[in-house]
Amino acid sequence: MGADLDPLEEKLKSLERRLQREKTARENAESLLLLKADELYNSLLFSQQSQKKLELALWASQESFWDWQASHDIIDIRAFSLNSESESTWSGTPIDLMALVHEGDLENLQFQWSMALHGGRERIELSFRMSIQGQLQWVRLRGRVLKRGSSGEALQIVGTTRDITQQREAEQSFQLMASAFANSREPMLVLSPSLSINECNEAFVKLVGAPDKMACINLNLNDLLKGEKVNTNSLEHKKQLRFESVIVPRVGENTAVDISVSVFDNYLEASSSLIATMRDISERKRNEARLKQLALYDELTGLNNRSALRDIFQQLFDSHGDFLVVFIDLDGFKAINDTAGHEKGDVELQRVAALLTASFGPFGDVARWGGDEFIAVLSRQNIEWAVEKSEALIRLIEEDVVVTKKVELKLSASIGIAKFPEHNDSIEGVVQCADAAMYHAKKLGKGQVNVYEDGLYERMSQQVSMVNDLRKAIEKNLLDYYIQGKYDLQGNLKGGEVLCRWISGLHGVVPPLVFIPIAEAHDLDCQIGLQALEAACDYIAMMEAQQGESIPLSINISVNQMLDTDFPAQATKICNDSSVRTNMIELELTESIFIRDEKAALAALNSLREVGFRLSLDDFGSGFSSLSYLRNFHFEVVKVDRSLVKDIHNNSKANALFCGLVAMLNRLQIEIVVEGVEQESYLPFMENADVNLMQGFYFDKPMPYDQFLARHTNLSDTFPSRK
Numbered sequence: 001m002g003a004d005l006d007p008l009e010e011k012l013k014s015l016e017r018r019l020q021r022e023k024t025a026r027e028n029a030e031s032l033l034l035l036k037a038d039e040l041y042n043s044l045l046f047s048q049q050s051q052k053k054l055e056l057a058l059w060a061s062q063e064s065f066w067d068w069q070a071s072h073d074i075i076d077i078r079a080f081s082l083n084s085e086s087e088s089t090w091s092g093t094p095i096d097l098m099a100l101v102h103e104g105d106l107e108n109l110q111f112q113w114s115m116a117l118h119g120g121r122e123r124i125e126l127s128f129r130m131s132i133q134g135q136l137q138w139v140r141l142r143g144r145v146l147k148r149g150s151s152g153e154a155l156q157i158v159g160t161t162r163d164i165t166q167q168r169e170a171e172q173s174f175q176l177m178a179s180a181f182a183n184s185r186e187p188m189l190v191l192s193p194s195l196s197i198n199e200c201n202e203a204f205v206k207l208v209g210a211p212d213k214m215a216c217i218n219l220n221l222n223d224l225l226k227g228e229k230v231n232t233n234s235l236e237h238k239k240q241l242r243f244e245s246v247i248v249p250r251v252g253e254n255t256a257v258d259i260s261v262s263v264f265d266n267y268l269e270a271s272s273s274l275i276a277t278m279r280d281i282s283e284r285k286r287n288e289a290r291l292k293q294l295a296l297y298d299e300l301t302g303l304n305n306r307s308a309l310r311d312i313f314q315q316l317f318d319s320h321g322d323f324l325v326v327f328i329d330l331d332g333f334k335a336i337n338d339t340a341g342h343e344k345g346d347v348e349l350q351r352v353a354a355l356l357t358a359s360f361g362p363f364g365d366v367a368r369w370g371g372d373e374f375i376a377v378l379s380r381q382n383i384e385w386a387v388e389k390s391e392a393l394i395r396l397i398e399e400d401v402v403v404t405k406k407v408e409l410k411l412s413a414s415i416g417i418a419k420f421p422e423h424n425d426s427i428e429g430v431v432q433c434a435d436a437a438m439y440h441a442k443k444l445g446k447g448q449v450n451v452y453e454d455g456l457y458e459r460m461s462q463q464v465s466m467v468n469d470l471r472k473a474i475e476k477n478l479l480d481y482y483i484q485g486k487y488d489l490q491g492n493l494k495g496g497e498v499l500c501r502w503i504s505g506l507h508g509v510v511p512p513l514v515f516i517p518i519a520e521a522h523d524l525d526c527q528i529g530l531q532a533l534e535a536a537c538d539y540i541a542m543m544e545a546q547q548g549e550s551i552p553l554s555i556n557i558s559v560n561q562m563l564d565t566d567f568p569a570q571a572t573k574i575c576n577d578s579s580v581r582t583n584m585i586e587l588e589l590t591e592s593i594f595i596r597d598e599k600a601a602l603a604a605l606n607s608l609r610e611v612g613f614r615l616s617l618d619d620f621g622s623g624f625s626s627l628s629y630l631r632n633f634h635f636e637v638v639k640v641d642r643s644l645v646k647d648i649h650n651n652s653k654a655n656a657l658f659c660g661l662v663a664m665l666n667r668l669q670i671e672i673v674v675e676g677v678e679q680e681s682y683l684p685f686m687e688n689a690d691v692n693l694m695q696g697f698y699f700d701k702p703m704p705y706d707q708f709l710a711r712h713t714n715l716s717d718t719f720p721s722r723k
Contacts, residue, residue, distance in 0.1 A: 063160040066143070068094070070155045077161065102129035102136065116145055117154045124157070127164060138168040191261075191274035195221045195230055198273070207257075207278070209249035221276065224248055230261055235274070239263045244281065256285045287660070291627060294657065300346055301353035303374070304367035312365045312377055313427040316420075323379045323420050324386050326360065327434035330372040330397075331412040331446040340404040348411055352397055359393045375431070383417060383451055390415045390449040398447065412447040414438050423452045432521075433457060467522050469506050470515055474527045478502075481535035482702035483553070485712075486673055486693045489686060493712055494693055495552045495586070498536045499702045500528055516558075525558035526567075532556070533571055536585060537578035539705050546709065554586035554616060554637075559593045563600055568607045582612030586637060590618050594629055602633055616673070621661060630668060638665055642676025642696075649681045662689040 064079040075097055077090040094113060101109055105128035115121040124143040129136050143159025181188050187204035189197055200216050208224060210216050222229040226246040235241050240262045247255045258279040265272050296308040304312065316323045330352065337345035349372065356366045356374055364378035378386060394413050402409040416437025420430040436457040441450035473479055479502055486495040502510045519525045536553040543550035561567055575582050587608060593601045605615055616637035617629065621644045630638070640661065648655040665672050674686065677696030686694055700711070 063162050066141075066159055066161055068143075068157045070149075070153070097130075100130045100132070102131075105129050116143070116157060118152075120152060121145075124159065127168075132163075137163055137165045140164045187257075187278040189221065189274075189276040189278075191221060191276055193232070193272060193274065195232065195274070197221060204278070207247055207249065207255060207280070209251040225259075226254060230259075230276075235261060235263065247278070255280055256282045288627060291661075295621070298353075298368040301350055301368050303353050303357070304365060306367065306369065309365070309367040309369070309375060309377070312367070313431075316377065316379060317427055321380060322422070323364075323377055324381055324383065325418050325420065325430050325434040326376040326378065326386055326390060327369075327416040327418075327431070327438040328356070328374040328376070328390075328393075329414050329438050329442070331414055331442070332410060333372040336402050336404075336409050336411060339407065339409060340402050344402060344404070348400070348402070351400065352411070352413075355393060355396050359389055359396075375434070383419060386417050387449050387451065390417065394447055394449070414441040414446050415449045416441055416452065417449065418452040423454070428521075463518070466504070466507055466510070466515070467518055469504050470502065470510075470518060471522070471524060473502060473504065474519075474524055474531070477531065479528065479531060480704065481532055482704055483539065483708040484695060484702040485700050485708070486695045487699045488693055489683070489691065491699070493551060495554065496708070497554045497556075497588075497695065497702075498532050498539070499556075500532055501702070520558055520560060523560065526561040526564060529555070529557050529561040529567075530570060530574065533574050533585065534578075537575055537580040540580045540584055541578050542705070543709065547713075550584065552584045552586055552614070554588050554614075556588045556618065559589070562587075562589055562593050562604050562608075563597065565604075567604070568611055571608070571613065572611050583614060586614040586616050588616040588618040588639065591629055598632075605633055630665075630670070635670060637671045637673060639673045639675055639695075640665075645674055645676045645682065648685050649679070655685060658685070659689045662691060666690060 064077055066075055066077040068075045073093055074091055075094060079088045098106060098109060108126060109128050112121075112124050112126050116124050122145050124141065127138060127140045130139055131137075132139075139161055141159065141161045143157050145154045145157050147155040149155050181199075182201050184201055185203055187207045188201045189204060190199035192198055197216050197219050200213060202213070205213050205216060208216060224247055226248050228243050228245045230241065240260070242258070242260045244256065244258050247257050249255065258281050259276060260278075261274055261276045263272050264275050296305060297303065298305045330348075333345065333348065336348055349368075352374070353366075353368070356376060360366050360376040360378060363381060364376055366374065366376050369375045394415065398410055398412050400411060402411070416434045416439070418424065418430050418433035418437055420427075423433045424430040433452040433456070437450045437452040440456060441448045444450065479500055482499045482501050483496045484499060485493050486497065488494050500512060500516070502512075502515050504510050516525070516528075519528055532555040536555050540550045540553060557567075571585075571587075572582060575585060593604075609615060614636045616639055617635045618639045619641045620638045621641045629635075640658075644654070644658050644661060646654065648658045662672055662674075671692050673693040673695055674691050675695050677683075677686065677694040677698050679698055682698070700708075703711070
């Protein structure tokens, strides 16, 4: 029995071993299958991640993917986004796509497509315009043939597209800018940071007299400039510079230019470039020089005028040296002028100017102070020498005899001499001392020389009496304030000027040219200015009450008052108390305010402007600094001095100067008032010059308010023409 079981056990064990092997093999197969499944899953996951990365890369580069297959002749375009769910697609045949293409680009697209399909061309790359969502946009298309058939025909083409509208617009803008650069009438440059010329236009080539553009490349801009040059340190800090300089050409005359240099940051390169533009200002400089010449020198005599003399005085004052002031006033000139005529009077003034230049010119400066008054300023000369020279000058002046209407007229001179700082340590003071010495010479019998003595100015009893009388008149409000109208070309009343008049019980009618300087010298001018402003406000208020309308009025303000920091508040209060708007008041001032203290003057003018007052520059054309003042401060009004109006109807040179001045002011958009319009014959010249407003005896003389109002019962009436 036992022997029979042994084979059975053996068989069972064999079967068990086989089952175990099969189980092991199955487990190994399952493990291998699981491993392969994991590998396949990871491969699929990697493929999906790679596809997602590709899609993100296309999205980031703003590219869209497209695919075309010959089997169904459909183009599929897919535009990717950051999130796959917002992906956009477009499908259509090539004919559908071409229907959206601009007709100007269609032929090229058809040709390129045909070459890829049947011409053996492997790549497609072109740009065209097509309608997308109703708007025409530029598209760049790139593609490559992926498969071809047995006959070489394309079976599949894939590629990318991109919207390049902004790029094309930028290119077009750049082309326009490049064209503007090349064709600009103004010279333009592209410079390296070291000011080496990298590019220039034809206008610059012509400016520097070079044979061609290449002759200018690599030149240093500063080497071509005479005078002010480009300050690279300042440019690096400010990023932009503007200045005036002179270009020195290879041939021809130097050219004055206005230069602007700006830093242009080039983000494609490590360094920056500089853009320079130039403007030829030669004509402007010539005009400025001519106007300065006219402003600095007396037109009749060629001597320095008052403005030039101020500079001469200031230079001597700043040098702290001593100098003599010789004040010359002609005796008998009025008789010659009235009897022999103005032309002969002018000849005599020119003769005296020549004698003064010969006598004192080699030792100092000579100026025409005004009318028949002259001043010589002599540096580091002694008084005895100046007296001898002055006496010799008087003899020379007296040598000429003017015969007219059987009458012999002889010119002479009274001369006063004062020394700085011995007699006075201020410029104004030493001139006054010389003036007082001259008047004393006149009192001694004219044709004499008198040296200033201490106390002479104070001993002039008439002037002292006038000062006291003027002070009382101001304190008691005894000054009168007249109005003179301002009219347009049609004679319409547009405004008026309030003018101070003084009728003294002791001195009679005292002209403003006499008492205003006295008031300024004795600190009475500020009170006069405030009273003039009160009168102007009263007149405006009364006009509105009686007529229902009013005109703006102007008043003259002295330098002392304008520089008074309390004046803006005082002026505003006066207007408010009278219920008059500040813009109805125009404040007239002369350029002497800038000579006194330009910085303080600009601050004062800005303060008055901020509270609404209109500002007018008076006596324009009588001082050399007027042009710079117009540039540094904006005046609403400029009053052209009567000296520039005189004889414009008879003198072509005077008319040309006048018209040029008015044209310049009109270009600056400044309202113009011309003073001294005395005759009807001036009117056509005013119209030709395009003058805004006029003032003068042709229209009316200054008159009391009641007479002015009676004359203009309706302020909008036209001024009656004069026959």
